[in-house]
Amino acid sequence: MSTTLPPSSDPELPAEPAVSADAPEPVAVEPEAKVPLIRRLPTGVFTAGYGALLAGVAVFGVVLASYEVGADSPAYHVDRPARPAPAPPPPGSEVAAASNVVSSVRDYLISDVETNATLTGVTLTGNTTDQAEADTAELAGHVSRLLQQNCVDNLTLRTQDNLRINVWGYCLHSPSAETLQSYIDVAVDEGADAVSFMFYPGRSTERQVAMTWQSDTEAEAEDIAAGWKDIPQPDDVDSTDFVVYGPENVRQETSEESLTVSPTGEKFREEIGNR
Known part of the structure; x- marks a missing residue:
């Protein structure tokens, strides 16, 4: 026995709801745009980081320049230290030293004496007298003792014939009286313009x-x-x-x-x- 089925039919779709004339039209939503990472950073963090970067670049440039200059420059040479200048004498001592020299000079051998205190001793200038030129042994002995007893590191005497007798660099010591006399006599006899004793x-x-x-x-x-x-x-x-x-x-x-x-x-x- 057979059963007769009714003819097949497509299922009915539900009806679309009615759209009101006053309803708003749907708005299309665009996908979110990609924002760069640097723009996402807070302003304070960006400012601090950018400043640190600039400082690092500057330091690196200075170091690189210094290295290049150092590579091209010759090796640094250290000279021996120069001898230090003598310390100034205590206040008043230079006056005392100069006055001591003046009081030690025999005025019948050296006249018109002038002295000046310096950082290294005393400068003395004067003129030889007739007695000194007549007895060069006594003059030489007096000059030698004067230098040994005082720091007269610059002495110049002028004779009446305009001979200059210079003793330079001696302080609390002197050429011997015999050496002074021998060269003074030669200078006088040979008409020299200057005779200088230097130390x-x-x-x-x-x-x-x-x-x-x-x-x-x-x-x-x-x-x-x-x-x-x-x-x-x-x-x-x-x-x-x-x-x-x-x-x-x-x-x-x-x-x-x-x-x-x-x-x-x-x-x-x-x-x-x-x-």
Whole structure:
């Protein structure tokens, strides 16, 4: 026995609801836009971080520049420290030292005495008297004792014939009286313009003597230079330096070098001009 089914039919869809004329139209929603991470940071954090970055770049640049300069520069050289300047004397001591020197000078040997206190001692200038020039042994002995008893590191005496006697660099010691007298006598006898006794501590030639002449003629200058070989050099003198200036040439001889002759004055200018 068969059963007869009714013919199939499509199911009915529910009816769409009625849309009111006054209802608002639907708004399309766009997907959220992507915001960069740097814009998401708070303003304070961004400012602090950016400032730190700029500072780091600046420091790195300075370090790099310093390294390049250091690489191209020669090795740093350290010189030996210079000898320090002497400390100033206590207030009033320089006046006392200068007054002590003046009171020690024998006015019948040295007149017109002037002194000046310095950081290293006392400067003394004066003129020799007739008695001093007549008895150079007494003058030399007095000068030697004066230097040994006082720090007179700059002494200049002028004779009546305009000879300058200089003693430089001696403080509480002096050339011997015999050495002073021997060179003073030579300077007087040979008509020198200056005789200088110099002390350079620490040098291989600490004790030096120099004599200087001015000559009006070349013949006279030649005669003066010829007599230098006869001037004795005492044991307490390490080096000598003799110079005579003529109208055309300068003649010089030291204990280390033989006589040399060099042009001067007009002759010097002519030779230089012809080079």
